[in-house]
Amino acid sequence: MTRTLVVVGHGMVGHRFVTAFRARDHERRWRVIVLGEERHPAYDRVGLSSYLDGRGLADLRLDDGELAGDTAVDLRLGVVAESIDRATRTVWTSAGTPVRYDALVLATGSRPFVPPVPGHDLPGCFAYRTVDDLDRIRAASGEARDGVVVGGGLLGLEAANALRLLGLRTQVVEMADWLMPLQVDEGGGHTLGRLVERLGLVVHTGSGTGAVEAGQDGRTRAVRLTDGTEVPADLVVFSAGIRARDELARAAGLPVGERGGVLVDETCRTEDPRVWAVGECAAVAGRTYGLVAPGYAMAETVVDRLLGGSATFGGAEPATKLKLLGVDVASFGDAHSTTPGALDVVHANAASGTYTKLVLSDDARTLLGGVLVGDAGAYPTLRALLGRPLPASPEEVLAPVGGGGLSADAVPDDATVCSCHNVSKGDVTAAITEHGLTDVAGVKRCTLAGTGCGSCVPMLGGLLAGCGVEPDRALCEHFRHTRAELYEIVRATGITTFSELVRTHGAGRGCDVCKPVVASILAGLAGGHVLSEDQAGLQDTNDRFLANIQRNGTYSVVPRIPGGEITPEKLITIGEVARDFGLYTKITGGQRIDLFGARVEQLPLIWRRLVDAGFESGHAYGKALRTVKSCVGTDWCRYGVGDSVAMAIRLELRYRGLRAPHKIKAGVSGCARECAEARSKDFGVIATEKGWNLYVGGNGGFTPRHAELLAADLDDRALIALVDRFLMFYIRTADRLQRTAAWIGAMEGGLEHLRAVVVDDSLGIAEELEAAMERHVGEYADEWAGVLADPEKVARFVSFVNSPDVPDPTIRFTTERGQIRPGATDGPVPLPLPVIRPEAVRA
Amino acid sequence: MRWREVCRWEALRPELGAPVLVDGHLIALFRTEDGELYALGNVDPVSSASVMSRGIVGDRAGEPVVASPMHKQVFSLRSGRCLDVTHPELALPTYAVRRQGDVVEIGLP
Ligand SMILES: Cc1cc2nc3c(=O)[nH]c(=O)nc-3n(C[C@H](O)[C@H](O)[C@H](O)COP(=O)(O)OP(=O)(O)OC[C@H]3O[C@@H](n4cnc5c(N)ncnc54)[C@H](O)[C@@H]3O)c2cc1C
Ligand code: FES
Numbered sequence: 001m002t003r004t005l006v007v008v009g010h011g012m013v014g015h016r017f018v019t020a021f022r023a024r025d026h027e028r029r030w031r032v033i034v035l036g037e038e039r040h041p042a043y044d045r046v047g048l049s050s051y052l053d054g055r056g057l058a059d060l061r062l063d064d065g066e067l068a069g070d071t072a073v074d075l076r077l078g079v080v081a082e083s084i085d086r087a088t089r090t091v092w093t094s095a096g097t098p099v100r101y102d103a104l105v106l107a108t109g110s111r112p113f114v115p116p117v118p119g120h121d122l123p124g125c126f127a128y129r130t131v132d133d134l135d136r137i138r139a140a141s142g143e144a145r146d147g148v149v150v151g152g153g154l155l156g157l158e159a160a161n162a163l164r165l166l167g168l169r170t171q172v173v174e175m176a177d178w179l180m181p182l183q184v185d186e187g188g189g190h191t192l193g194r195l196v197e198r199l200g201l202v203v204h205t206g207s208g209t210g211a212v213e214a215g216q217d218g219r220t221r222a223v224r225l226t227d228g229t230e231v232p233a234d235l236v237v238f239s240a241g242i243r244a245r246d247e248l249a250r251a252a253g254l255p256v257g258e259r260g261g262v263l264v265d266e267t268c269r270t271e272d273p274r275v276w277a278v279g280e281c282a283a284v285a286g287r288t289y290g291l292v293a294p295g296y297a298m299a300e301t302v303v304d305r306l307l308g309g310s311a312t313f314g315g316a317e318p319a320t321k322l323k324l325l326g327v328d329v330a331s332f333g334d335a336h337s338t339t340p341g342a343l344d345v346v347h348a349n350a351a352s353g354t355y356t357k358l359v360l361s362d363d364a365r366t367l368l369g370g371v372l373v374g375d376a377g378a379y380p381t382l383r384a385l386l387g388r389p390l391p392a393s394p395e396e397v398l399a400p401v402g403g404g405g406l407s408a409d410a411v412p413d414d415a416t417v418c419s420c421h422n423v424s425k426g427d428v429t430a431a432i433t434e435h436g437l438t439d440v441a442g443v444k445r446c447t448l449a450g451t452g453c454g455s456c457v458p459m460l461g462g463l464l465a466g467c468g469v470e471p472d473r474a475l476c477e478h479f480r481h482t483r484a485e486l487y488e489i490v491r492a493t494g495i496t497t498f499s500e501l502v503r504t505h506g507a508g509r510g511c512d513v514c515k516p517v518v519a520s521i522l523a524g525l526a527g528g529h530v531l532s533e534d535q536a537g538l539q540d541t542n543d544r545f546l547a548n549i550q551r552n553g554t555y556s557v558v559p560r561i562p563g564g565e566i567t568p569e570k571l572i573t574i575g576e577v578a579r580d581f582g583l584y585t586k587i588t589g590g591q592r593i594d595l596f597g598a599r600v601e602q603l604p605l606i607w608r609r610l611v612d613a614g615f616e617s618g619h620a621y622g623k624a625l626r627t628v629k630s631c632v633g634t635d636w637c638r639y640g641v642g643d644s645v646a647m648a649i650r651l652e653l654r655y656r657g658l659r660a661p662h663k664i665k666a667g668v669s670g671c672a673r674e675c676a677e678a679r680s681k682d683f684g685v686i687a688t689e690k691g692w693n694l695y696v697g698g699n700g701g702f703t704p705r706h707a708e709l710l711a712a713d714l715d716d717r718a719l720i721a722l723v724d725r726f727l728m729f730y731i732r733t734a735d736r737l738q739r740t741a742a743w744i745g746a747m748e749g750g751l752e753h754l755r756a757v758v759v760d761d762s763l764g765i766a767e768e769l770e771a772a773m774e775r776h777v778g779e780y781a782d783e784w785a786g787v788l789a790d791p792e793k794v795a796r797f798v799s800f801v802n803s804p805d806v807p808d809p810t811i812r813f814t815t816e817r818g819q820i821r822p823g824a825t826d827g828p829v830p831l832p833l834p835v836i837r838p839e840a841v842r843a
Numbered sequence: 844m845r846w847r848e849v850c851r852w853e854a855l856r857p858e859l860g861a862p863v864l865v866d867g868h869l870i871a872l873f874r875t876e877d878g879e880l881y882a883l884g885n886v887d888p889v890s891s892a893s894v895m896s897r898g899i900v901g902d903r904a905g906e907p908v909v910a911s912p913m914h915k916q917v918f919s920l921r922s923g924r925c926l927d928v929t930h931p932e933l934a935l936p937t938y939a940v941r942r943q944g945d946v947v948e949i950g951l952p
Contacts, residue, residue, distance in 0.1 A: 477904065499876070509876060511901035512910035512917070537858035541897040541912030549912060553892030800864040801872075802849045808862075810869070810886060810893040 002031050005306070006091055006101035008081040008248065010036030012045050013279030013295035014107030015062055020303045022070055030306070033074045033099055035081045035091065040131055046292055046452075051134050052162045056704060060131075063451065081108075084252040086272055103306060106249060106262055106277040107299075110242035110290070115150070119212030124220030125236045128159040137237065141166040142672070144234035148172075148223045150209050151239035152179040154320060159237045160201055165709065167672065167693075171202040171231050173209055173223065175240075183320050183331035187348060188371040191355035195327045195374060198353075204231070212236055244281045244288050257283030266312040267305050268298045276302045284313055291318060293420045293452065317369075317386060319419060321379050321455040328376035330455075332383045333369025334359050342368055345394040358382075358394050365389050380459035381408065384415040384425065408462030417459050420452020428460060432467045440464065475736060476513040479506045483661060483736045487521050491732075496526040497534045516540045517736050520623055523659040524731055524772075527779050529786045530659075531793050542621035545797065546783055547603055552811055552822040555603060556596040557583070558620035559610050560656060563630045563648035563668075564591030573613040581606055584819045589700075590627035590665065592618060597820050599807060604794045607784045616656070616782040623737075624659050628652035629667040631675035640670030642687020647716070648676075651685070654720070654773075655727065657780045661734040661743075664727065665699070679707045682740040683723055688712070692719045696726055697744040697751070705741045708751055711759050721770060725758045728769035844939060844950040852945055855880075860896035860909065865949050870938055871896035872947065873920055875907055881920040882940035882949055887911045888933050895935065 005021070007014050018032055036042070043060040051060060067073060080094040084104065091099045112127040114120050124144075126137050141147075147163035149156045152174025163170040174181070178189025179196065193203050208226035212233070215221030223233045244261035254270045255263040261283025262270060268284065269276050279295035280288065289295065294316035304311035319332035337344055341362030348355045354374035361368055367385050372378065378397070390397055391410040411417065413426035431437060431446040443460050444450045450457045474480045479502075481489065486501070495501045498518045502510050510518075519538035523530055530536075530543055542548050547555035559574065574593055578585045583606075584596040598606055620626060630648030634640035648668040658664070667678030668685040678684025684695040690713040698707030711722055734743040747753050756762040787793045798804045812823030849863045855874040862885050863870045871885040873896075885895045890913040898909040900920070907920040917926045918935050925933035939950030 478901075508905065509902040509907075511903065511908070512899035512915060515899050515901060533856070537856070537900065540899065541894070544897060549894070549897075551890060551892065551913075553890070553894045553913075796859070799862065801854065801861045803864045806864055808869075808893050810891065 003029065003102035004100060005030045005032045005103045005105065006099055007032065007034045007105045007107060008091065009107035009109055009245075009279070009281070010034050010038070010042045010075065010077065011107060011109045011279065012042060012062065012292050013109070013299050014105075015042035015064075016296050017105060017107060017278055017299035017303060018073060019064060019067055020300055021306070022067060022073060024303060024307055025072075028072050030103075031072055031074070033101075034076065035079045035093060035099070036075065036077045037080045038130060038132070039078045041075065041077060043131065045129075048128075048131070048134065049158045049162050051131060052138060052165060057131060081248060084248055084275075086252055086275070089274065102274065104275045105302060106275070106281055107279045108245040108248065108281040110244050110280040110288075112155075112238060113241040113243050114238045115209060115240055117209050117211050119214060119220070120238070122212055122214050122220045122236075123218065124234060125212060125238065128155060128162075128237050128239050129242075134162075137162070137235070138166065140235050141168060144168055146171075146232040147235045147237065148231050148233035149237045149239055150223070151241065152176070152203065152205065153182055153239065153241070154180055154322060155242075156237075156239035157196070158322070159239050163235070163237065164201065168235065169202075171204065171233075172196075173207055173225060173231070174203070174205045175208050177206045179203065179205065180329065180331075183318075183335060184329065184371045184373060185336055185357060187346060188329075188331075188355045188357065188373040191348065191350075191353060191373045192327065192329060194350075195353050199327070204229070242280065242290055244283065246281055246283075249275075249277065257286045257288065259283075259286075259288065261286075261288040266314070268302045268313055269305070276305075278302055284315065287315070289316060289318075291316075291320070293319075293422075296420065296452075297422065316419075319383050319386075321376055328372065328374060328379075330372040330376035330379040330383075331370070332379070333367070333386045335369045335371050337369070339368055358390075358397065360390070360394065364394070377458075380417065380456050381411060383419065384411045384417050384459070388412065388415065408459055408466050411459075417463070418447075418449035418452065418456040420456075421448040423447050423449040425463065428463050429467055432464060432469065437464070438469050475517060476511055478502060478508045478510050478514050481505070483517050483521075484733045486518065487525075487732050490518075490521050490525050496522065496528075498522070498538050499534075510538075512540070513736070516543070516623075519543070520659045520661070524776070529781075529790075529793075530783060531787060531796075536796070545600060545603060546617060546621060546787065547598065548621045550596060550822065553808065554596070554811055554822070555598045555600065556594050556620070557598055557603070557606055557610075558588070558592055558594050558618040559615035560618035560652070561592040561627075562652040562656075563628055563645050565630075565645055565649060570613060570615065573609070573615075577606055577609050582820060584821060588620075588627075591629050592620075592627060594620070597813060597822075599799065599811060600797050601799050601804065601807070604788060604797050608788060611782070611785050611788060617784045619657060619783075622659060623662050624657060625652070625655040625664045625666070627665060628655075629665075629676045629678070629681070631669050631671075631673075633670045637670060637675075639673060640687065641689055642670050642692060644668040644670035644676060644685075644687060647685060647687075647692070647719075651720075651723065654777055655723075657783070658727065658731070658776055660727070660731050662737050662739045664730075664740070680704065681707060683707065683726060685719065685723075691715050694719060694722055694726075696754070697741045699739050699741050701739075707741075708744075710751070710755055721766075722758060724773035725766050725769040726754075728772050729754075729757060729765075732769075844952060846941070846943075846948040846950045848943075848946045848948050850947055852942055852947055855947060858900045860898065860900065862893070862896040863949065865938075866951060868938070868951070869893050870949060871898075871909070872940065872949075873900055873909065875900060875920070879907070879920075880940045880942060880947065881907065882938035883909070883918065883920065883923050884936040884938075886935075887913050887916075888935065889914050889916060889930075 081091050083092045112129050147168035147170045149160045149172045152172045160170050160172050179192050210224045210226045213222045222230045246256045246262045249262040257263050262277035263283050264277050278298040298313050301311045301313040321330035337359045343360045345358045357371045359369040417425045440460050473482045515538040578595050586594045588594050628648040628651045630644045633645040634643045665681045666683045667676040667681040669676040669678045670687045680698045680700050684707045686693045692714045693712045694710045695707035696710045799808045813820040847865050857876050861872045869885040873881045885893045897912045908917045910917045923935040923937040
């Protein structure tokens with residue numbers, strides 16, 4: 001008989017419980033009903049902050065195993081469990097329907113603790129726990145300038161970073177004498193405080209929050225500290241700890257822990273044998289856990305028990321690693337040295353802003369815990385060594401700071417490398433050798449390691465290397481190099497042709513992968529027309545015909561309209577050309593006009609007219625700068641604070657024709673209303689009262705991403721210098737077909753490293769990058785004008801070299817809504833089909 | 844075999860395919876870097892568009908190939924067969940082709 005399992009709460013742990021349960025209940029002995037209060041299916045709460053820098057809910061999606069479409073699971077979202085009647089084994093819900101259970105699992109998580117100070121519930125006060133909270137914060141941030149975060153713990157600092165990203169001046173109030181008092185010791189806390197303040201946050205430690213003051217509009221105006229200081233606050237986020245959501249259990253007469261939480265034993269069962277609790281709402285032997293990994297372990301325990309196993313939850317050592325505003329912080333094990341006789345080994349370097357503490361047993365041999373601030377490179381290895389003898393002296397383990405000290409080899413086989421999924425080093429190395437894995441993605445797929453908080457990923461890379469796996473980064477069978485390496489080779493050797501490059505540094509004759517890559521590199525370094533004798537054969541069809549190929553082999557034509565600004569005369573020319581050549585006409589998202597359905601032989605005729613009217617190639621076909629979109633700007637818009645149209649035109653004219661690893665899109669908005677959607681672009685510029693903010697690494701497409709702030713309040717010159725450097729650095733170092741977002745994501749050190757190189761010139765190449773861009777600007781020439789001036793190039797735009805007057809008979813159109821569209825492709829054109837012969841006769 | 848003159852040898856640039864029309868046959872003509880000539884059907888079997896002459900020419904493990912500019916399937920210039928493991932059933936027709944002094948000729952049965 002099928003029994004009913006009811007799960008209350010569809011958060012991270014509830015979700016993990018259900019997927020793990022379904023993966024093991026093959027005989028479908030249980031039907032599962034999940035009641036979830038939030039409107040959204042479970043998402044990655046650990047990654048919640050990234051929701052604000054533009055990653056949508058889709059990017060926070062949790063792996064759902066085979067859950068989608070599983071008929072044994074009934075997921076009811078937006079439904080709150082209101083009470084439990086244990087006598088009748090019924091859960092009453094906000095939907096009014098009673099839900100009967102044979103077993104009940106509580107996974108209700110926790111709620112943020114809001115200190116009951118006067119004004120804590122004013123409009124403008126928020127919590128930081130759910131996607132809905134973040135939507136509310138984002139909505140309120142538009143009008144706000146000053147933000148205050150109450151609580152300087154892990155979540156408080158995340159919240160502060162989020163407010164800063166939303167453009168607020170942000171201050172943090174922490175009751176304890178240093179930041180993150182739960183995770184790091186005093187020395188670490190002070191180092192952290194200095195690093196965080198260097199990055200523009202104001203920190204008040206040792207101060208309590210007295211009250212939140214309202215302004216005349218009834219919204220928050222300021223936070224008053226217990227020492228009387230008033231801190232301006234248009235927006236307040238409370239992040240002063242969490243409280244287990246144990247109210248259902250309490251009301252049902254189940255015992256709770258001393259400090260809250262549904263009291264359960266080491267099997268995660270309450271005193272009612274049919275009721276279990278997992279995740280943050282559970283107090284296992286009285287202790288609650290505010291991290292996801294122990295919650296997952298509890299979920300696995302209950303799954304096993306319900307299916308007849310004998311698993312127990314043995315507790316967990318707290319371990320935390322995070323990177324905030326580019327500051328690494330990690331803490332694990334007995335970070336506060338509370339073990340009797342524990343010895344501390346501390347290295348602090350005020351100049352570089354790093355602090356490291358190892359906590360050792362009284363014989364100085366066993367690692368009990370540690371704190372790392374400023375550089376947590378050694379964290380994955382150290383955490384794996386927790387509770388084990390140190391493989392080297394503490395000095396060797398700690399120096400050189402930067403993780404170079406200990407390699408993955410030092411970790412014993414049975415040590416846990418991924419604590420989120422409880423995967424040992426041995427599990428990983430076995431998977432690598434058994435399945436012949438060659439990359440981190442494969443290890444993640446096979447073992448789940450690295451798919452939780454991600455902090456163990458560097459270790460996985462180390463283990464791959466330890467198993468002798470060299471990551472395969474070769475471009476194709478013709479070049480063993482990456483695109484970036486080829487770029488450097490071409491730059492260093494001054495080679496100007498593909499044939500020379502493949503002869504000296506590659507093998508074979510090239511292919512459709514390496515040829516366009518080299519063409520793009522040569523376009524930037526060697527110059528010359530992209531359809532010159534040497535380069536034409538390297539180009540993808542779009543670049544070879546300077547137009548975008550469409551499904552029936554015709555092309556579309558996109559003239560450049562810088563910044564989207566166009567005169568009526570030019571608009572009329574486009575209309576006339578479209579009409580005369582019978583082209584389908586569409587306005588694009590990048591503020592220009594796309595003309596579809598041009599036959600190869602029509603392209604030079606069309607462009608003759610466009611070039612004569614003053615148009616240039618829009619490079620819609622190239623891996624190159626596409627458009628710089630702009631809003632209406634100060635001339636006309638009553639809100640604008642910066643002349644977005646003039647800046648967009650200036651940028652588009654500067655970077656037009658710039659060949660890159662992938663297309664580049666840009667936008668300029670005249671104020672924070674962001675009408676140009678600049679933050680969805682590879683680089684986006686937004687006017688501020690003091691100049692321009694520059695954002696980088698955004699894109700639309702398959703996985704949309706918002707661009708992140710690179711530098712703020714720049715004047716025109718500084719802005720252009722930074723964009724020059726950013727784009728040139730991208731062109732030099734990105735992989736083939738890697739958009740800026742992926743490039744930054746893959747960069748060691750990410751955005752912080754990029755900022756160091758581009759803004760602070762940490763590699764000392766800024767001048768060189770700017771000079772390279774100047775060269776590009778100086779050498780720019782319109783590609784289409786270049787074709788039209790050269791009869792030999794024009795001659796390649798033919799339907800048939802031996803019958804140039806015969807149009808391609810396979811191209812047919814039908815009409816829809818008054819315009820052409822490609823004819824039906826189902827019945828292919830009847831063509832004479834010769835027999836396939838083994839070898840063609842050759843000359 | 845009837846031989847038809849289609850273009851001058853010099854008009855054919857190395858590694859740049861050229862579309863020709865011979866007795867209703869749509870043919871892509873290639874001259875590789877090493878001076879070999881190849882002729883295949885110009886119609887891409889996946890998209891039904893007449894575009895193969897616009898593909899990039901190169902090699903796969905030494906076999907001369909052209910990649911469809913539409914969906915990137917790779918075809919042998921010698922046999923016309925698709926070399927992608929996912930599409931072994933695809934093939935382009937091949938034609939006889941030769942150089943006669945200054946001109947290039949296609950042969951039809
Ligand atoms: C910003 C942020 C950053 C974090 N960073 C980290 C980190 O780096 N590392 C780490 O380990 N942990 C981190 N955490 C903590 C981690 O997210 C939690 O430990 C984890 O989400 C706990 O999972 P859970 O399922 O127990 O609770 P939750 O994920 O909170 O899920 C509980 C769900 O139950 C629902 N619910 C509650 N009561 C009811 C009811 N009566 N009826 C129906 N539904 C109900 C709630 O709405 C919620 O959706 C972070 C948390 C936040 C907010
Ligand atoms: S430790 Fe969190 S994903 Fe591995």
